[in-house]
Amino acid sequence: MKQHPVTAARLTESELDQIRTLIENRSAILLDASRERFFSTRVREHLEEKGLASGSELLTRVRGSSIEYEALLERLLTQETSFFRYPAVFEALEKKILPEVQERKFWENPRTLRIWSAGCSTGEEPYSIAITVQDALKFAEAWEIEILATDVSRRALRHAERGHYSKRSLQEVSLRQVETYFTSTKHGFQVAPRIRRMISFAQMNLVEPVYVGKIDCIFCMNVLMYFSEEHRLAILRRFYDALEPGGYFLLGHSETLSNVPMKFEPIVLGDCRLYRKPGAVEARRAPALVEGAQ
Ligand SMILES: C[S@@+](CC[C@H](N)C(=O)[O-])C[C@H]1O[C@@H](n2cnc3c(N)ncnc32)[C@H](O)[C@@H]1O
Numbered sequence: 001m002k003q004h005p006v007t008a009a010r011l012t013e014s015e016l017d018q019i020r021t022l023i024e025n026r027s028a029i030l031l032d033a034s035r036e037r038f039f040s041t042r043v044r045e046h047l048e049e050k051g052l053a054s055g056s057e058l059l060t061r062v063r064g065s066s067i068e069y070e071a072l073l074e075r076l077l078t079q080e081t082s083f084f085r086y087p088a089v090f091e092a093l094e095k096k097i098l099p100e101v102q103e104r105k106f107w108e109n110p111r112t113l114r115i116w117s118a119g120c121s122t123g124e125e126p127y128s129i130a131i132t133v134q135d136a137l138k139f140a141e142a143w144e145i146e147i148l149a150t151d152v153s154r155r156a157l158r159h160a161e162r163g164h165y166s167k168r169s170l171q172e173v174s175l176r177q178v179e180t181y182f183t184s185t186k187h188g189f190q191v192a193p194r195i196r197r198m199i200s201f202a203q204m205n206l207v208e209p210v211y212v213g214k215i216d217c218i219f220c221m222n223v224l225m226y227f228s229e230e231h232r233l234a235i236l237r238r239f240y241d242a243l244e245p246g247g248y249f250l251l252g253h254s255e256t257l258s259n260v261p262m263k264f265e266p267i268v269l270g271d272c273r274l275y276r277k278p279g280a281v282e283a284r285r286a287p288a289l290v291e292g293a294q
Contacts, residue, residue: 009047015055016040019072022062027073027152028207028231042075074155078226081121083165084128084172085221086253088272093129093217094136096269097248101216102138104246112144113137116215116242118206119223120149123160123199124169127191129219130198131173131181148212150204161201163191206235215242221252236260240277249275 020031020039031039043055050071052058061068084090098113105111113133117126126149133147134140151157166188170178182189204210206223218239224232239249240262249264250272251257257264257275264275 009044009052010054011040011044011047012055015059016043018059019043019055019062022059022069023073023076024228026069027205028228029073029076029226030228031076038078039076043072046072046075070154074153077153077156079121079153079156080222081124082172083124083170085125086272087172088270089219089221089250090128090132092250092269092272092274093132096274097217098133098136100246110144111142113146114213114215115147115217116212116219117147117149118204118218118220118239120151120156120160120201121153122156123149123163123191123201124165125149125219125221126160126199126201127163127195128173130195131177133198134181134195135177145198147199148215149199149201150206152203152205154203157201157203163196165189165191207231209238212242214244215247216244217248217250218243219250221250222255224251225255233260236262240264243277245277245279247277249277251275 016039023029023031043058047055047058050058050061052061058072062072063069101113105113115129115133117129120126126147130147133145137143137145149157149160151160164185164187165182170182170189173182178189181192181195183192184190206220207227220235220239224235227235236257243249249257253271256273257266263278265278267274267276
């Protein structure tokens with residue numbers, strides 16, 4: 001059996017396989033061959049930090065304690081994110097999605113706007129959404145606004161809830177937005193309470209169905225790529241069901257929806273591809289498949 005000599009701890013291929021299966025079964029996160037190097041390096045780091053002598057010791061701990069399981073899971077998550085990560089997406093939110101919601105719900109009472117950042121990592125995405133809504137929604141105070149921000153990682157959510165960021169991480173936030181929506185602190189910048197209050201943070205594993213109510217727009221950027229086809233489809237089905245008719249679904253820059261059985265209507269807007277759930281009337285005549293939407 002092949003052994004990896006990098007650390008003092010013993011870690012066999014078979015142990016790695018068992019750890020991989022355990023993570024996939026509980027979180028649905030796929031650690032396939034393309035992520036092999038990332039996976040084995042992170043497991044080794046974990047063994048070292050915990051002072052464990054072998055992979056089997058780690059397996060015993062992780063199987064016996066949800067705290068130990070979560071600690072390992074945290075290490076295997078990729079949490080790269082940034083403010084206004086894809087500017088074209090936020091432009092589409094400002095210039096297309098919000099004006100449409102505004103028009104559709106003008107006469108509703110109460111006027112609600114609900115946006116979901118699914119896989120929100122350390123909070124840059126939901127805060128960018130909240131800032132865009134504050135900037136773009138006319139008479140924002142007349143709306144009941146909720147941005148639901150969820151992630152499986154408790155550590156990332158703690159960071160997000162603190163709302164404290166370095167100056168460097170605010171590079172894509174305009175000076176006006178920094179001055180309006182942040183306060184300066186000794187070590188960086190703090191999100192202003194009125195932006196913070198727009199967001200509800202919650203720990204949620206996307207593969208476990210949870211009722212979230214009706215949503216006008218779902219951001220699920222750079223998350224679905226970590227799941228198997230089967231889980232991806234199940235999550236997309238739940239997103240589709242949660243969306244209001246006429247609601248929007250947004251993926252990351254290099255992600256597309258193709259050959260999915262939901263009736264999403266692909267819309268290309270500059271550098272951004274949006275997926276719209278048809279309105280009640282349109283749904284009856286829309287094709288049943290988003291085919292190779294490029
Ligand atoms: C690469 S980050 C993307 C962050 C942000 N959406 C963006 O595009 O900048 C992926 C996020 O998905 C989260 N994630 C991974 N598996 C998840 C699951 N099963 N349920 C919920 N969140 C998950 C990770 O913790 C991580 O924060």
